[in-house]
Amino acid sequence: MSSDAETKAEAARTRSAWLLSMPALVVLVFAASGPLLIVLTYSFLTPGQYGNVVWDFDLSGWIGILYTKDIFDGTWGLADAHLSIFWRSVKLSLLTTAITFVVGFPTAWFIATRPPAQRAFWLFLITIPFWTNLLIRTVAINEVIRNEGLLNTFLIWLGVISEPIRIIYTDTAVLIGMAYVYLPLMVLPLFAAIDRFDMRLLEAGYDLYASRWRVLRRVILPIVKPGIIAGSILVFVPSLGAYVTPRVLGGGKNMMIGNFIELQFGQGRNWPLGAALSMTLLVVVMVALLVYVRAANKESTPHG
């Protein structure tokens, strides 16, 4: 086979690869990636009086992310309210990731260390909540933590408290909701990593008289790190952009970025700001994903 024929065959293969992928790409460009460009454009326009936009170039959408003009004296100042929403989103997302990790790691370990016959069953059990409608799961949590819900009724019945503890409509409620909703997303990648872990390394560790805690810290965690990173990203990214959970459990007061963006397209009537915020969220997410990819690639390089 001459190299000429090889390159021609190569080109033909590339062409067929692209042709076969074309329909998928068309759908995606039309209904997923393409519209993102529109959002970018809108972020540079002027807000209309009752929503929508006026086609005049305006940076107020981008400036509005961090700064607001005082309505009475016209001075520009740092938008405290915006910052508190961003901070709340980041804080809650990080906390959610931490909680799901602390709870999810033992769970994943547990599943991975079951006898192979049982393992599929446990996996199935953890997958059901994962595929259950997000709204259903949020409603379910609401019914547990609301004033007349399961938790309060149980505690009152026990006599521990006399008045219901108000959890609903607080940051805590949103946190509980998100941890509940995203737990399976942490468990599954962790399970995948632990599943590949060679248990004999543990034996070696114990043979060397290491304590269980030490073995955990020095042997297990470093090796399953790619799974930890994957799980963390899979939880952090959706929590940052969460919309349904804070809306249902936050009562309209404890907004996260997702709700704040929605507000701009509804009562807030500032589409360019909403568009700018969306782009910012996208960038933050991309950065987080890049971090993941770099970290994952670093792990796959063999060490001596």
Place this chain on the structure above:
Amino acid sequence: MKKFLSVTAVLLASTSFAAAEGELQLYNWGNYTSPELLTKFEAETGIKVTVTDYDSNTSALAKVEAGGSGFDLVVPSANYIPIWIEKGLIVELDAAKLANKGNIAPEWVNVDWDMGRKFSVPWQWGSVGVAVNTSVYKGDINTSDVFLRVPEELKGKINVVPEMTDVLNMAIFNVGGEACTEDTEVLKKVRDLVLEAKKDWLSMDYGATEKLSNNDWAASVNWNGSTMRARLANPDVAFGYPKEGYPLFMDSIAILSDAKNVDNAYKFIDFIMIPENAAMISAFARYANGIAGSAEFMPEEMKTAPEVVAPAEHAAAGRFLPTCSQKSQECLTAIWTELQK
């Protein structure tokens, strides 16, 4: 492959039944349309009405303005109707198609926001005040201080509905100003007042009828009819008329300019101007309506209910809100945006 294509074709065809005969898309406030009314309408005309809910004037306006909403009818509040008219979002009604137009009660025909009822027909009207669970708070509930300077017992238990003009104008009245004021001194006071009060609010959400009934909320800024429904489910709930001044509202039904089922829309509007049907609407949501002769068809408990018939000492404080000027609207919106964060 062929099978797949034919199935897709059938599906696509079925999705274009949107503008078929016998359909009507009504965009209305939540919990505001009597299901019995719709059943009766369908039985008489064969037209199926689908209701989509909205919870505030601003979100309804935003949704329709975005375009392509697919609705035929909308029911905005009085102070917003001029905005809808100005933006060309609703059409001037063809009086020839509305045989029952004479049924509109005389006092509601020549209203400031729609002289001679060229664009809209009354749906229901009422007042905005505060609904309080009297077993939680036993003090005076006829004041907007209930949500603006929240009493101890209600701190962290009171909700405020996210309806901008009603809430902010009540705040303006509370500090002694005029509705839709442009006075920056007054507006500054209002802004500081609401931002401070927000710390004691539980939430800014809808659904007062249910949440007051099942004690999720101990109090809320609320509409009178919704409060009456809550009281019927939970007798501790009472409606307070803020003495500093409270808004009266009237919602009227109008036809959208990009409506697809225009003839059906006219039939519906004509239908609700019949006194019995208007009474049906009122019986469901518990608000008064603007159609003459409907009183005899209204349920007994509404004729004497304190929420529907304002006690004499409070009636004077109720006033209809004008449509705010551009400047005033901008200031209110800015305060509101501050508040919503």
Place this chain on the structure above:
Amino acid sequence: MADRSFEVARLPGFKFIAITAFVLLYLPIITLVVYSFNGGQSVAVWEGFSLDWYGKAWDNEAVKGATIRSLIIAASASAIATTVATMAALGTTRRKAFKGQTFIYVMINQPLMVPEIVTAVALLIFFASIKVATGYNGLIYLIIAHAAFCIPFAYLPIRARLEGMDLTLETAAADLYASHWRTFRRVTLPLMLPGIIAGAMLAFVISLDDVVITEFVKSGGQDTLPTYMLGQMRRAVTPEVNAISTVLLALTVVLLTAFFLLTRKKN
């Protein structure tokens, strides 16, 4: 030896946390299901077993319409997504790296990475202008939007299946002078089928579950089951919502069980 490895693998407290996690995961869901059979009006007070709410949900016109719409959209979107994903999978797997491969991967997986609210907002703006320009308001917008974000979910199982497939059968067919198309139809496709069906089912479930994108893209009277529930939750939180949720849950469980069984058959 097997015994020893389990002893070795035991870490203190982990089993307890794991079991607790499972209990906590299912407790709210079970509460939800149990209360759907509640005879009373409130979602908190138990008033005897009854199927009333299922009946009410069944009679509710809005629920029926929303259910049918959800099913139509899910079926159509899943069909479209699976078809294009199958083609894309065939194009991108089992070959040496080619130019632009990373780009195609990124594009296909992009719905997984972009936050839903951002896509929802983008589609709101984009489709609204098309709706105004064409005056057409059908379900097609929702179907296309769903198809787009279902593509990665259909793609991944198909690709996994394809990669795990033994090439020898196809080579054998080629040796027997079968044309490419024939080989594809008679050998490759049947072998891929479990993966394709798994992908289709995953896409179906994902579409059925979507809330955010549907909420933003829908026009008047186009509620799907989740958006209907979202609307209901802002006002009357009656056990009707529980009943609908339980039915949806049951459907998901059935589909998932089938999916699990199908993907285990690959031995």
